[in-house]
Amino acid sequence: MTSFSAVTKAYRDAWARRRIFVPIYVAVRLLLVALIAPGVAITVNLAVSLSNQTALTDQAIAAFVLSPAGFISAIVVLSLFLLAEVFVFAVMAGSLRMGESDPWRAGSAAIGLIISRLPNLFGFAVRFVLRVLLLVLPFALVSAVIAWWTLTEYDINYYLTFHPPSFWVAVVLIGVVLLAMAWVLIRRLSAWALSLHLVLFEGVHPAHAFNISDTRMEGKRGRLKIELAIWLILRLAISSAIAWMAGVLFSVVPLQGADNLRLALIYSLVIAGIWSLAGLVLAATALGALAVLLDGFFEIRTSEPPHPEPGSLRMPLFAVVGAAVAAVLIGLWFGQHLLARIQAPDRAEVIGHRGAAALRPENTMAAVLKAIEDGADWVEIDVQESADDVVIVAHDSDFMKLAGVNLKVWDATMEDLADIDIGSWFDPEFADERTPTLRQVLEAAKGKSKVIIELKYYGHDVDLENRVAAIVEEMAMQDDIATMSLKYPAVQKMKSIRPDWRAGVLAATAIGDLTGLEGDFIAVNAAMATPGLVRSVHAAGKDIYVWTVNDPLQMSAMASLGVDGLITDRPAMANEVLRIRAEMGPAERLLLWMATTFGMTVDTQAMRDESP
Structure with a gap:
Protein backbone atom coordinates (compact mmCIF):
# COMPACT_ATOMS: atom_id res chain seq x y z
CA MET A 1 0.00 0.00 0.00
CA THR A 2 1.38 3.41 -0.95
CA SER A 3 1.72 6.20 1.61
CA PHE A 4 -1.08 8.18 -0.05
CA SER A 5 -3.38 5.17 0.05
CA ALA A 6 -2.55 4.59 3.71
CA VAL A 7 -3.44 8.17 4.60
CA THR A 8 -6.68 8.23 2.61
CA LYS A 9 -7.63 4.90 4.21
CA ALA A 10 -6.96 6.42 7.63
CA TYR A 11 -9.29 9.31 6.81
CA ARG A 12 -11.95 6.88 5.57
CA ASP A 13 -11.63 4.79 8.73
CA ALA A 14 -11.87 7.90 10.88
CA TRP A 15 -14.93 9.07 8.95
CA ALA A 16 -16.54 5.67 9.44
CA ARG A 17 -16.05 6.13 13.20
CA ARG A 18 -17.30 9.74 13.24
CA ARG A 19 -20.13 8.79 15.63
CA ILE A 20 -17.41 7.98 18.16
CA PHE A 21 -14.67 10.45 17.29
CA VAL A 22 -16.76 13.63 17.01
CA PRO A 23 -18.65 13.34 20.36
CA ILE A 24 -15.47 12.29 22.17
CA TYR A 25 -13.51 15.14 20.61
CA VAL A 26 -16.10 17.72 21.65
CA ALA A 27 -16.59 16.31 25.16
CA VAL A 28 -12.88 16.04 25.94
CA ARG A 29 -12.15 19.52 24.59
CA LEU A 30 -14.85 21.04 26.81
CA LEU A 31 -13.59 19.06 29.80
CA LEU A 32 -10.00 20.16 29.25
CA VAL A 33 -11.03 23.81 28.95
CA ALA A 34 -12.59 23.51 32.40
CA LEU A 35 -9.50 21.76 33.79
CA ILE A 36 -6.75 23.97 32.36
CA ALA A 37 -8.54 27.28 33.01
CA PRO A 38 -7.59 27.27 36.73
CA GLY A 39 -3.96 26.56 35.85
CA VAL A 40 -3.86 29.45 33.38
CA ALA A 41 -5.58 31.70 35.93
CA ILE A 42 -3.05 30.80 38.63
CA THR A 43 -0.14 31.51 36.30
CA VAL A 44 -1.61 34.84 35.18
CA ASN A 45 -2.32 35.91 38.75
CA LEU A 46 1.23 35.01 39.73
CA ALA A 47 2.56 37.10 36.84
CA VAL A 48 0.47 40.11 37.85
CA SER A 49 1.41 39.74 41.51
CA LEU A 50 5.06 40.25 40.57
CA SER A 51 4.17 43.77 39.38
CA ASN A 52 2.67 46.64 41.37
CA GLN A 53 -0.47 46.73 39.21
CA THR A 54 -3.74 44.79 39.10
CA ALA A 55 -3.23 44.08 35.39
CA LEU A 56 -0.53 44.13 32.76
CA THR A 57 -1.25 45.63 29.33
CA ASP A 58 0.63 45.63 26.02
CA GLN A 59 4.00 47.27 26.78
CA ALA A 60 4.01 45.96 30.35
CA ILE A 61 3.27 42.43 29.07
CA ALA A 62 6.13 42.66 26.56
CA ALA A 63 8.52 43.84 29.26
CA PHE A 64 7.33 41.13 31.62
CA VAL A 65 7.66 38.32 29.06
CA LEU A 66 11.26 39.40 28.40
CA SER A 67 12.06 39.07 32.10
CA PRO A 68 13.10 35.66 33.53
CA ALA A 69 9.91 35.26 35.55
CA GLY A 70 7.76 36.39 32.63
CA PHE A 71 9.44 34.04 30.19
CA ILE A 72 8.84 31.12 32.55
CA SER A 73 5.20 32.15 33.02
CA ALA A 74 4.67 32.36 29.24
CA ILE A 75 6.20 28.91 28.80
CA VAL A 76 3.93 27.51 31.52
CA VAL A 77 0.79 28.93 29.88
CA LEU A 78 1.84 27.62 26.47
CA SER A 79 2.66 24.26 27.99
CA LEU A 80 -0.80 23.97 29.53
CA PHE A 81 -2.38 24.28 26.09
CA LEU A 82 0.07 21.77 24.60
CA LEU A 83 -0.70 19.40 27.47
CA ALA A 84 -4.37 19.69 26.59
CA GLU A 85 -3.60 18.63 23.00
CA VAL A 86 -1.70 15.58 24.28
CA PHE A 87 -4.64 14.52 26.44
CA VAL A 88 -7.14 14.97 23.60
CA PHE A 89 -5.06 12.73 21.36
CA ALA A 90 -4.62 10.21 24.18
CA VAL A 91 -8.39 9.82 24.54
CA MET A 92 -8.80 9.51 20.75
CA ALA A 93 -6.06 6.84 20.59
CA GLY A 94 -7.57 5.01 23.53
CA SER A 95 -11.08 5.03 22.07
CA LEU A 96 -9.73 3.63 18.79
CA ARG A 97 -8.57 0.45 20.59
CA MET A 98 -11.78 -0.02 22.54
CA GLY A 99 -13.44 -1.90 19.69
CA GLU A 100 -16.76 -0.32 20.64
CA SER A 101 -19.30 1.06 18.18
CA ASP A 102 -21.20 2.95 20.86
CA PRO A 103 -19.67 6.41 21.48
CA TRP A 104 -20.64 6.45 25.16
CA ARG A 105 -19.09 3.07 25.92
CA ALA A 106 -15.98 3.77 23.83
CA GLY A 107 -15.57 7.20 25.38
CA SER A 108 -16.21 5.84 28.88
CA ALA A 109 -13.58 3.12 28.45
CA ALA A 110 -11.07 5.56 26.94
CA ILE A 111 -11.51 8.02 29.82
CA GLY A 112 -11.19 5.14 32.27
CA LEU A 113 -7.94 4.09 30.63
CA ILE A 114 -6.63 7.67 30.81
CA ILE A 115 -7.55 7.89 34.50
CA SER A 116 -5.81 4.60 35.27
CA ARG A 117 -2.63 5.85 33.57
CA LEU A 118 -2.96 9.48 34.67
CA PRO A 119 0.33 9.89 36.61
CA ASN A 120 2.40 8.31 33.84
CA LEU A 121 0.41 10.11 31.14
CA PHE A 122 1.01 13.45 32.83
CA GLY A 123 4.71 12.66 33.11
CA PHE A 124 4.78 11.79 29.42
CA ALA A 125 2.93 14.96 28.46
CA VAL A 126 5.35 17.17 30.41
CA ARG A 127 8.37 15.49 28.81
CA PHE A 128 6.80 15.71 25.37
CA VAL A 129 6.02 19.42 25.74
CA LEU A 130 9.54 20.20 26.96
CA ARG A 131 11.10 18.31 24.06
CA VAL A 132 8.93 20.13 21.53
CA LEU A 133 9.67 23.53 23.10
CA LEU A 134 13.41 22.87 23.05
CA LEU A 135 13.18 21.99 19.36
CA VAL A 136 11.09 25.07 18.50
CA LEU A 137 12.98 27.65 20.57
CA PRO A 138 16.11 28.00 18.35
CA PHE A 139 13.99 28.47 15.24
CA ALA A 140 11.81 31.05 17.02
CA LEU A 141 14.91 32.98 18.07
CA VAL A 142 16.32 32.93 14.52
CA SER A 143 12.96 34.16 13.16
CA ALA A 144 12.96 36.98 15.71
CA VAL A 145 16.48 38.03 14.66
CA ILE A 146 15.44 38.03 10.99
CA ALA A 147 12.39 40.18 11.78
CA TRP A 148 14.54 42.61 13.77
CA TRP A 149 17.10 42.80 10.97
CA THR A 150 14.63 43.36 8.12
CA LEU A 151 11.59 45.09 9.65
CA THR A 152 12.83 47.67 12.14
CA GLU A 153 14.30 50.46 10.01
CA TYR A 154 10.85 52.05 9.54
CA ASP A 155 7.58 51.92 11.44
CA ILE A 156 6.04 48.43 11.32
CA ASN A 157 2.81 49.82 9.82
CA TYR A 158 4.72 50.78 6.68
CA TYR A 159 5.83 47.19 6.15
CA LEU A 160 2.38 45.78 6.85
CA THR A 161 0.65 48.25 4.51
CA PHE A 162 2.95 48.40 1.48
CA HIS A 163 4.98 45.16 1.66
CA PRO A 164 8.31 46.60 0.43
CA PRO A 165 11.15 44.28 -0.73
CA SER A 166 12.53 43.97 2.81
CA PHE A 167 9.12 42.68 3.93
CA TRP A 168 9.25 39.89 1.35
CA VAL A 169 12.86 39.14 2.30
CA ALA A 170 11.64 38.64 5.87
CA VAL A 171 8.71 36.50 4.70
CA VAL A 172 10.95 34.26 2.58
CA LEU A 173 13.70 33.90 5.19
CA ILE A 174 11.29 33.25 8.05
CA GLY A 175 9.38 30.86 5.78
CA VAL A 176 12.59 28.91 5.15
CA VAL A 177 13.28 28.81 8.90
CA LEU A 178 9.75 27.57 9.59
CA LEU A 179 10.05 24.88 6.90
CA ALA A 180 13.30 23.76 8.48
CA MET A 181 11.59 23.70 11.86
CA ALA A 182 8.72 21.66 10.42
CA TRP A 183 11.18 19.17 8.96
CA VAL A 184 13.01 18.78 12.28
CA LEU A 185 9.71 18.39 14.14
CA ILE A 186 8.41 15.77 11.71
CA ARG A 187 11.73 13.92 11.92
CA ARG A 188 11.65 13.80 15.72
CA LEU A 189 7.91 13.21 16.00
CA SER A 190 8.18 10.26 13.64
CA ALA A 191 10.76 8.75 16.00
CA TRP A 192 8.51 9.41 19.02
CA ALA A 193 5.36 8.21 17.23
CA LEU A 194 4.79 5.19 19.50
CA SER A 195 5.79 6.78 22.81
CA LEU A 196 2.23 7.68 23.85
CA HIS A 197 0.98 4.22 22.89
CA LEU A 198 3.75 2.62 24.95
CA VAL A 199 2.70 4.58 28.03
CA LEU A 200 -1.02 3.94 27.51
CA PHE A 201 -1.09 0.33 26.41
CA GLU A 202 2.12 -1.26 27.70
CA GLY A 203 2.62 0.68 30.91
CA VAL A 204 6.11 1.85 29.88
CA HIS A 205 7.55 4.57 32.13
CA PRO A 206 7.50 7.99 30.40
CA ALA A 207 11.26 8.40 30.89
CA HIS A 208 11.90 5.37 28.67
CA ALA A 209 9.03 5.68 26.19
CA PHE A 210 10.80 8.00 23.73
CA ASN A 211 13.91 5.85 23.39
CA ILE A 212 11.89 2.65 23.04
CA SER A 213 9.70 4.29 20.40
CA ASP A 214 12.82 5.43 18.53
CA THR A 215 14.08 1.84 18.48
CA ARG A 216 10.78 0.32 17.36
CA MET A 217 10.38 2.91 14.60
CA GLU A 218 13.77 2.06 13.12
CA GLY A 219 13.28 1.50 9.40
CA LYS A 220 9.73 2.89 9.50
CA ARG A 221 10.38 6.57 10.13
CA GLY A 222 10.80 7.49 6.48
CA ARG A 223 7.39 6.09 5.61
CA LEU A 224 5.74 7.77 8.59
CA LYS A 225 7.27 11.16 7.72
CA ILE A 226 5.78 10.94 4.25
CA GLU A 227 2.41 9.88 5.66
CA LEU A 228 2.42 12.72 8.20
CA ALA A 229 3.14 15.22 5.44
CA ILE A 230 0.31 13.81 3.30
CA TRP A 231 -2.02 13.79 6.32
CA LEU A 232 -1.31 17.50 6.92
CA ILE A 233 -1.71 18.42 3.24
CA LEU A 234 -5.07 16.64 3.07
CA ARG A 235 -6.16 18.33 6.30
CA LEU A 236 -5.34 21.76 4.88
CA ALA A 237 -6.88 20.95 1.51
CA ILE A 238 -10.19 19.84 3.02
CA SER A 239 -10.25 22.88 5.30
CA SER A 240 -9.58 25.18 2.33
CA ALA A 241 -12.35 23.50 0.33
CA ILE A 242 -14.84 24.03 3.15
CA ALA A 243 -13.81 27.68 3.49
CA TRP A 244 -14.08 28.17 -0.29
CA MET A 245 -17.59 26.72 -0.37
CA ALA A 246 -18.63 28.92 2.54
CA GLY A 247 -17.12 31.93 0.78
CA VAL A 248 -19.11 31.19 -2.37
CA LEU A 249 -22.33 30.97 -0.36
CA PHE A 250 -21.51 34.17 1.55
CA SER A 251 -20.84 35.98 -1.72
CA VAL A 252 -24.48 35.68 -2.74
CA VAL A 253 -25.84 37.09 0.52
CA PRO A 254 -28.36 39.82 -0.45
CA LEU A 255 -26.66 42.95 0.87
CA GLN A 256 -27.69 45.58 -1.64
CA GLY A 257 -28.90 47.87 1.09
CA ALA A 258 -29.81 48.20 4.72
CA ASP A 259 -33.39 47.11 3.99
CA ASN A 260 -32.15 43.56 3.35
CA LEU A 261 -30.15 43.31 6.58
CA ARG A 262 -32.61 41.03 8.37
CA LEU A 263 -32.88 38.58 5.46
CA ALA A 264 -29.12 38.65 4.98
CA LEU A 265 -28.53 37.83 8.63
CA ILE A 266 -30.82 34.80 8.61
CA TYR A 267 -29.26 33.44 5.43
CA SER A 268 -25.73 34.13 6.63
CA LEU A 269 -26.35 32.58 10.04
CA VAL A 270 -27.39 29.29 8.40
CA ILE A 271 -24.21 29.29 6.29
CA ALA A 272 -22.06 30.13 9.30
CA GLY A 273 -23.64 27.37 11.36
CA ILE A 274 -22.98 24.77 8.67
CA TRP A 275 -19.44 26.06 8.22
CA SER A 276 -18.71 25.85 11.95
CA LEU A 277 -20.16 22.34 12.17
CA ALA A 278 -18.12 21.21 9.16
CA GLY A 279 -14.95 22.60 10.75
CA LEU A 280 -15.66 20.78 14.00
CA VAL A 281 -16.28 17.46 12.25
CA LEU A 282 -13.12 17.93 10.17
CA ALA A 283 -10.99 18.60 13.26
CA ALA A 284 -12.28 15.47 14.98
CA THR A 285 -11.97 13.34 11.84
CA ALA A 286 -8.44 14.54 11.06
CA LEU A 287 -7.28 13.83 14.61
CA GLY A 288 -8.94 10.43 14.41
CA ALA A 289 -7.16 9.76 11.11
CA LEU A 290 -3.85 10.60 12.77
CA ALA A 291 -4.67 8.18 15.57
CA VAL A 292 -5.46 5.49 12.97
CA LEU A 293 -2.16 6.14 11.17
CA LEU A 294 -0.04 5.87 14.30
CA ASP A 295 -1.98 2.88 15.58
CA GLY A 296 -1.00 1.02 12.43
CA PHE A 297 2.66 1.22 13.48
CA PHE A 298 2.02 -0.12 16.99
CA GLU A 299 2.04 -3.73 18.13
CA ILE A 300 1.60 -4.56 21.80
CA ARG A 301 4.53 -6.58 23.18
CA THR A 302 3.23 -7.24 26.68
CA SER A 303 0.81 -9.70 28.24
CA GLU A 304 -0.93 -6.90 30.14
CA PRO A 305 -4.52 -6.29 28.92
CA PRO A 306 -4.44 -3.39 26.46
CA HIS A 307 -7.33 -1.57 28.12
CA PRO A 308 -10.04 -1.95 30.78
CA GLU A 309 -13.32 -3.58 29.89
CA PRO A 310 -15.78 -0.96 28.63
CA GLY A 311 -18.74 -2.46 30.43
CA SER A 312 -17.17 -2.10 33.86
CA LEU A 313 -16.57 1.61 33.57
CA ARG A 314 -19.76 3.30 34.80
CA MET A 315 -18.43 6.26 36.73
CA PRO A 316 -16.87 8.19 33.83
CA LEU A 317 -20.14 7.85 31.89
CA PHE A 318 -22.16 9.15 34.84
CA ALA A 319 -19.68 12.01 35.18
CA VAL A 320 -20.08 12.91 31.51
CA VAL A 321 -23.88 12.81 31.75
CA GLY A 322 -23.76 14.94 34.90
CA ALA A 323 -21.49 17.45 33.20
CA ALA A 324 -23.86 17.59 30.22
CA VAL A 325 -26.86 18.28 32.47
CA ALA A 326 -24.92 20.98 34.29
CA ALA A 327 -23.91 22.52 30.96
CA VAL A 328 -27.56 22.63 29.85
CA LEU A 329 -28.63 24.33 33.09
CA ILE A 330 -25.81 26.84 32.84
CA GLY A 331 -26.71 27.44 29.19
CA LEU A 332 -30.34 28.15 30.09
CA TRP A 333 -29.26 30.57 32.83
CA PHE A 334 -26.81 32.28 30.51
CA GLY A 335 -29.43 32.47 27.76
CA GLN A 336 -31.88 34.26 30.04
CA HIS A 337 -29.30 36.83 31.06
CA LEU A 338 -28.14 37.24 27.48
CA LEU A 339 -31.66 37.95 26.27
CA ALA A 340 -32.09 40.46 29.07
CA ARG A 341 -28.95 42.26 27.93
CA ILE A 342 -30.08 42.24 24.32
CA GLN A 343 -33.43 43.74 25.32
CA ALA A 344 -31.65 46.62 27.05
CA PRO A 345 -31.43 49.88 25.11
CA ASP A 346 -28.13 50.65 23.43
CA ARG A 347 -25.84 53.07 25.22
CA ALA A 348 -22.87 52.98 22.85
CA GLU A 349 -21.35 56.22 21.60
CA VAL A 350 -19.72 56.37 18.17
CA ILE A 351 -16.00 57.21 18.16
CA GLY A 352 -14.34 58.03 14.85
CA HIS A 353 -11.00 56.19 14.75
CA ARG A 354 -8.31 58.60 13.52
CA GLY A 355 -11.26 60.56 12.17
CA ALA A 356 -13.19 58.59 9.55
CA ALA A 357 -10.13 56.56 8.51
CA ALA A 358 -11.97 54.25 6.10
CA LEU A 359 -13.19 57.16 4.00
CA ARG A 360 -10.42 59.74 4.34
CA PRO A 361 -6.67 59.50 4.99
CA GLU A 362 -6.18 58.80 8.69
CA ASN A 363 -5.35 61.54 11.19
CA THR A 364 -5.88 64.34 8.63
CA MET A 365 -8.22 67.28 8.84
CA ALA A 366 -10.25 65.69 6.04
CA ALA A 367 -10.78 62.57 8.20
CA VAL A 368 -11.62 64.64 11.28
CA LEU A 369 -14.17 66.78 9.42
CA LYS A 370 -15.72 63.69 7.83
CA ALA A 371 -16.16 62.04 11.24
CA ILE A 372 -17.84 65.17 12.55
CA GLU A 373 -20.07 65.34 9.47
CA ASP A 374 -21.04 61.67 9.95
CA GLY A 375 -22.25 62.32 13.48
CA ALA A 376 -19.43 60.85 15.54
CA ASP A 377 -19.88 61.54 19.25
CA TRP A 378 -16.09 61.52 19.62
CA VAL A 379 -13.18 61.92 17.22
CA GLU A 380 -10.12 59.87 18.21
CA ILE A 381 -6.65 61.09 17.17
CA ASP A 382 -3.01 60.23 17.99
CA VAL A 383 -0.57 62.91 19.12
CA GLN A 384 3.20 63.24 19.39
CA GLU A 385 5.74 66.07 19.72
CA SER A 386 7.60 67.49 16.74
CA ALA A 387 11.24 68.56 16.79
CA ASP A 388 10.19 72.16 17.47
CA ASP A 389 7.94 71.19 20.42
CA VAL A 390 4.58 71.35 18.64
CA VAL A 391 1.94 68.75 19.50
CA ILE A 392 1.02 67.21 16.14
CA VAL A 393 -1.40 64.50 15.06
CA ALA A 394 0.47 61.37 13.94
CA HIS A 395 0.23 57.66 14.69
CA ASP A 396 3.40 56.05 13.29
CA SER A 397 6.95 56.76 14.39
CA ASP A 398 7.80 58.02 10.89
CA PHE A 399 6.17 59.13 7.63
CA MET A 400 7.01 56.08 5.50
CA LYS A 401 3.47 54.69 5.37
CA LEU A 402 1.76 58.03 4.79
CA ALA A 403 4.25 59.63 2.42
CA GLY A 404 7.22 57.36 1.76
CA VAL A 405 9.41 59.85 3.61
CA ASN A 406 12.09 58.44 5.89
CA LEU A 407 11.76 61.03 8.63
CA GLU A 443 -10.69 74.13 16.76
CA ALA A 444 -12.56 72.07 14.16
CA ALA A 445 -14.31 69.87 16.73
CA LYS A 446 -15.23 72.51 19.30
CA GLY A 447 -18.97 72.60 19.81
CA LYS A 448 -19.52 69.76 17.33
CA SER A 449 -17.83 66.66 18.67
CA LYS A 450 -15.72 65.57 21.61
CA VAL A 451 -12.11 64.46 21.08
CA ILE A 452 -10.19 61.47 22.44
CA ILE A 453 -6.47 62.21 22.41
CA GLU A 454 -4.27 59.12 22.34
CA LEU A 455 -0.78 59.89 23.65
CA LYS A 456 1.82 58.09 21.52
CA TYR A 457 5.29 57.32 22.83
CA TYR A 458 8.34 56.06 20.99
CA GLY A 459 10.90 56.98 23.64
CA HIS A 460 11.53 60.51 22.35
CA ASP A 461 8.78 62.46 24.11
CA VAL A 462 9.82 65.54 26.08
CA ASP A 463 6.77 66.91 27.91
CA LEU A 464 3.83 65.59 25.95
CA GLU A 465 1.28 65.39 28.77
CA ASN A 466 1.78 68.98 29.99
CA ARG A 467 1.81 70.37 26.46
CA VAL A 468 -1.48 68.62 25.64
CA ALA A 469 -3.00 69.92 28.86
CA ALA A 470 -1.93 73.49 28.10
CA ILE A 471 -3.48 73.44 24.61
CA VAL A 472 -6.77 71.96 25.86
CA GLU A 473 -7.04 74.55 28.63
CA GLU A 474 -6.21 77.35 26.22
CA MET A 475 -9.10 76.14 24.05
CA ALA A 476 -11.36 75.80 27.15
CA MET A 477 -12.25 72.23 26.12
CA GLN A 478 -11.52 70.37 29.34
CA ASP A 479 -15.03 68.90 29.40
CA ASP A 480 -14.93 67.91 25.74
CA ILE A 481 -11.77 65.80 25.62
CA ALA A 482 -10.40 62.56 27.03
CA THR A 483 -6.88 61.14 26.91
CA MET A 484 -5.73 57.55 26.68
CA SER A 485 -2.53 55.61 26.05
CA LEU A 486 -1.09 52.15 25.63
CA LYS A 487 1.59 53.25 28.11
CA TYR A 488 0.03 52.88 31.55
CA PRO A 489 2.47 55.25 33.35
CA ALA A 490 1.30 57.97 30.93
CA VAL A 491 -2.30 57.39 32.04
CA GLN A 492 -1.17 57.68 35.65
CA LYS A 493 0.71 60.88 34.89
CA MET A 494 -2.30 62.48 33.20
CA LYS A 495 -4.48 61.61 36.21
CA SER A 496 -1.86 63.11 38.52
CA ILE A 497 -1.53 66.42 36.68
CA ARG A 498 -5.23 66.75 35.73
CA PRO A 499 -7.19 64.47 38.11
CA ASP A 500 -10.58 65.81 36.99
CA TRP A 501 -10.03 65.05 33.29
CA ARG A 502 -11.21 61.84 31.66
CA ALA A 503 -8.31 59.47 31.04
CA GLY A 504 -8.34 55.84 30.00
CA VAL A 505 -6.21 52.75 29.55
CA LEU A 506 -5.80 51.49 25.99
CA ALA A 507 -5.13 47.74 25.76
CA ALA A 508 -4.62 45.43 22.79
CA THR A 509 -3.78 42.58 25.17
CA ALA A 510 -4.03 42.29 28.93
CA ILE A 511 -3.66 39.86 31.81
CA GLY A 512 -5.11 40.41 35.25
CA ASP A 513 -7.85 42.76 36.45
CA LEU A 514 -8.12 45.76 34.13
CA THR A 515 -10.71 47.39 36.37
CA GLY A 516 -8.11 47.95 39.09
CA LEU A 517 -6.02 50.26 36.91
CA GLU A 518 -6.35 54.02 37.21
CA GLY A 519 -8.55 55.75 34.69
CA ASP A 520 -12.16 56.52 33.87
CA PHE A 521 -12.51 54.09 30.97
CA ILE A 522 -10.92 51.04 29.38
CA ALA A 523 -10.45 50.84 25.61
CA VAL A 524 -9.84 47.26 24.48
CA ASN A 525 -9.50 45.29 21.27
CA ALA A 526 -12.96 44.01 20.35
CA ALA A 527 -11.66 40.42 20.56
CA MET A 528 -11.09 40.97 24.30
CA ALA A 529 -14.65 42.13 25.00
CA THR A 530 -16.71 39.56 26.90
CA PRO A 531 -19.88 39.83 28.99
CA GLY A 532 -17.79 39.26 32.12
CA LEU A 533 -15.33 42.03 31.28
CA VAL A 534 -18.12 44.50 30.47
CA ARG A 535 -19.88 43.70 33.75
CA SER A 536 -16.70 44.03 35.82
CA VAL A 537 -15.75 47.35 34.18
CA HIS A 538 -19.21 48.77 34.79
CA ALA A 539 -19.21 47.43 38.36
CA ALA A 540 -16.00 49.39 38.92
CA GLY A 541 -17.76 52.57 37.79
CA LYS A 542 -15.81 52.83 34.53
CA ASP A 543 -16.77 52.85 30.84
CA ILE A 544 -15.55 50.38 28.23
CA TYR A 545 -14.82 51.21 24.59
CA VAL A 546 -13.94 48.64 21.89
CA TRP A 547 -11.76 49.04 18.79
CA THR A 548 -11.53 48.91 15.81
CA VAL A 549 -15.08 47.83 14.92
CA ASN A 550 -15.82 48.21 11.20
CA ASP A 551 -18.18 45.32 10.52
CA PRO A 552 -21.92 45.95 11.08
CA LEU A 553 -22.50 42.57 12.73
CA GLN A 554 -19.64 43.13 15.14
CA MET A 555 -20.89 46.64 15.87
CA SER A 556 -24.25 45.17 16.81
CA ALA A 557 -22.68 42.41 18.89
CA MET A 558 -20.60 44.90 20.85
CA ALA A 559 -23.69 47.03 21.46
CA SER A 560 -25.47 43.89 22.70
CA LEU A 561 -22.68 43.33 25.20
CA GLY A 562 -23.37 46.77 26.61
CA VAL A 563 -20.15 48.57 25.67
CA ASP A 564 -20.12 52.33 26.07
CA GLY A 565 -18.31 53.24 22.86
CA LEU A 566 -17.60 51.85 19.38
CA ILE A 567 -14.24 53.00 18.03
CA THR A 568 -14.65 52.68 14.27
CA ASP A 569 -13.22 53.84 10.96
CA ARG A 570 -16.84 54.19 9.75
CA PRO A 571 -18.84 56.48 12.06
CA ALA A 572 -21.76 56.80 9.63
CA MET A 573 -22.13 53.02 9.39
CA ALA A 574 -22.01 52.69 13.18
CA ASN A 575 -24.77 55.25 13.56
CA GLU A 576 -26.84 53.42 10.95
CA VAL A 577 -26.37 50.06 12.69
CA LEU A 578 -27.44 51.55 16.01
CA ARG A 579 -30.47 53.11 14.29
CA ILE A 580 -31.49 49.74 12.76
CA ARG A 581 -30.98 47.99 16.10
CA ALA A 582 -33.32 50.46 17.77
CA GLU A 583 -36.09 49.21 15.45
CA MET A 584 -35.39 45.51 16.13
CA GLY A 585 -36.99 43.23 18.67
CA PRO A 586 -35.10 40.96 21.13
CA ALA A 587 -35.14 37.92 18.81
CA GLU A 588 -33.57 39.86 15.94
CA ARG A 589 -30.92 41.29 18.21
CA LEU A 590 -30.16 37.80 19.49
CA LEU A 591 -29.75 36.68 15.89
CA LEU A 592 -27.26 39.47 15.29
CA TRP A 593 -25.27 38.47 18.38
CA MET A 594 -25.24 34.79 17.41
CA ALA A 595 -24.13 35.61 13.87
CA THR A 596 -21.00 37.35 15.13
CA THR A 597 -20.37 34.53 17.59
CA PHE A 598 -20.13 32.23 14.56
CA GLY A 599 -17.41 34.50 13.17
CA MET A 600 -19.47 36.05 10.40
CA THR A 601 -18.69 39.37 8.73
CA VAL A 602 -20.82 41.16 6.17
CA ASP A 603 -18.82 44.34 5.67
CA THR A 604 -19.16 44.45 1.88
CA GLN A 605 -18.60 47.37 -0.46
CA ALA A 606 -22.35 47.68 -0.94
CA MET A 607 -22.87 48.48 2.74
CA ARG A 608 -20.10 51.06 3.09
CA ASP A 609 -20.82 54.71 3.48
CA GLU A 610 -19.71 56.31 0.25
CA SER A 611 -21.13 59.75 0.80
CA PRO A 612 -18.82 62.52 -0.43
Missing part, protein backbone atom coordinates in the same frame (compact mmCIF):
# COMPACT_ATOMS: atom_id res chain seq x y z
CA LYS A 408 11.06 60.31 12.29
CA VAL A 409 8.26 62.34 13.85
CA TRP A 410 10.50 63.62 16.65
CA ASP A 411 13.03 64.86 14.07
CA ALA A 412 10.46 66.70 11.97
CA THR A 413 9.90 70.45 12.22
CA MET A 414 6.72 72.23 11.20
CA GLU A 415 8.60 73.47 8.15
CA ASP A 416 9.35 69.86 7.20
CA LEU A 417 5.74 68.84 7.71
CA ALA A 418 4.50 71.59 5.41
CA ASP A 419 6.19 69.79 2.51
CA ILE A 420 5.02 66.25 3.33
CA ASP A 421 1.89 65.09 1.51
CA ILE A 422 0.12 62.58 3.80
CA GLY A 423 -3.03 62.21 1.71
CA SER A 424 -2.04 60.99 -1.76
CA TRP A 425 -1.27 57.46 -0.52
CA PHE A 426 -4.99 57.16 0.18
CA ASP A 427 -6.23 58.97 -2.92
CA PRO A 428 -4.74 61.73 -5.14
CA GLU A 429 -7.81 63.78 -4.25
CA PHE A 430 -6.21 64.41 -0.84
CA ALA A 431 -2.80 65.58 -2.05
CA ASP A 432 -3.19 68.84 -0.15
CA GLU A 433 -3.46 67.16 3.24
CA ARG A 434 -0.68 67.94 5.69
CA THR A 435 -0.03 66.76 9.25
CA PRO A 436 -2.42 68.74 11.47
CA THR A 437 -1.68 70.04 14.93
CA LEU A 438 -3.71 69.20 18.02
CA ARG A 439 -4.85 72.81 18.13
CA GLN A 440 -6.29 72.61 14.59
CA VAL A 441 -8.27 69.48 15.41
CA LEU A 442 -9.69 70.97 18.61
